[in-house]
Amino acid sequence: MIGKVRPYNIYESKKKQISRMFDNISYNYDITNKIISFGSDRIWRKKLVKVISSSKPKKTLDIATGTAEVAIELTKIEKNKVIGIDISDKMLEIAKKKIIRLKLESKVSLANEDAEKMSFTDNSFDAITIAFGVRNFENLNKALREVFRVMKSKGVIVILETSVPNNKFFRSLYKIFSKILLPIIGFVTSGDLEAYKYLSNSTLNFPNKTSFSNILSKNGFIKVKFQQYSFGIVSIYSAGKP
Numbered sequence: 001m002i003g004k005v006r007p008y009n010i011y012e013s014k015k016k017q018i019s020r021m022f023d024n025i026s027y028n029y030d031i032t033n034k035i036i037s038f039g040s041d042r043i044w045r046k047k048l049v050k051v052i053s054s055s056k057p058k059k060t061l062d063i064a065t066g067t068a069e070v071a072i073e074l075t076k077i078e079k080n081k082v083i084g085i086d087i088s089d090k091m092l093e094i095a096k097k098k099i100i101r102l103k104l105e106s107k108v109s110l111a112n113e114d115a116e117k118m119s120f121t122d123n124s125f126d127a128i129t130i131a132f133g134v135r136n137f138e139n140l141n142k143a144l145r146e147v148f149r150v151m152k153s154k155g156v157i158v159i160l161e162t163s164v165p166n167n168k169f170f171r172s173l174y175k176i177f178s179k180i181l182l183p184i185i186g187f188v189t190s191g192d193l194e195a196y197k198y199l200s201n202s203t204l205n206f207p208n209k210t211s212f213s214n215i216l217s218k219n220g221f222i223k224v225k226f227q228q229y230s231f232g233i234v235s236i237y238s239a240g241k242p
């Protein structure tokens, strides 16, 4: 279902459209995130890294790294080396500039790689993170199988994703915000109305927290847990590999 929610048209593959869309909105991506999340995006990413830090990873893969906000936060974990992958060259260009500016080249490397078909060998990573990425995948199960393959046994995956609040009142407010305000703000900052309409639709069509937890279990992950934040508008899922 989520693979059918696409930004621009029904003819081209979702993947092609997604990489073009993030190329288009890359320039103002960080600032738009700050505006639409009222500054909470940084706090949510820090929470994600806090969840992963207890496992003391030495090699972490950040899938759908975008402008490397999570990858950079992951370098705060002692002796952790990070690889960030994405399919948007423009997002990766911005990520690269940030990493050079912060002198983190020895800790973070970047590559244009598709989550659904990664070049890494089996059992390569202690930990894997995906922030606001899973709902953009064309084939969610294929990507999760790949995550499982490249993760070491006893490794951990932590996923941060938008979600729809359970509470009726907050759900209504959230729907008004996502359907009306989010596309307007996105249009003003990026000039791409369709992109922010898509980002809103993809959130509203993404499986709910229990369904997504079940999808993780069906793909072999164990100890699946989730925690909701900010009235349920984002959730952090964690799981392991036997």
Ligand SMILES: C[S@@+](CC[C@H](N)C(=O)[O-])C[C@H]1O[C@@H](n2cnc3c(N)ncnc32)[C@H](O)[C@@H]1O
Residues within 6 Å of the ligand: 015, 018, 019, 022, 045, 063, 064, 065, 066, 067, 068, 069, 070, 085, 086, 087, 088, 091, 113, 114, 115, 116, 130, 131, 132, 133, 136, 137, 138
């Ligand atoms: C909403 S951004 C999230 C970026 C970053 N993780 C963050 O926290 O801001 C989603 C990113 O997922 C990337 N993406 C979508 N599908 C992908 C795939 N199949 N493989 C790798 N990256 C993908 C997009 O190019 C985009 O940069």
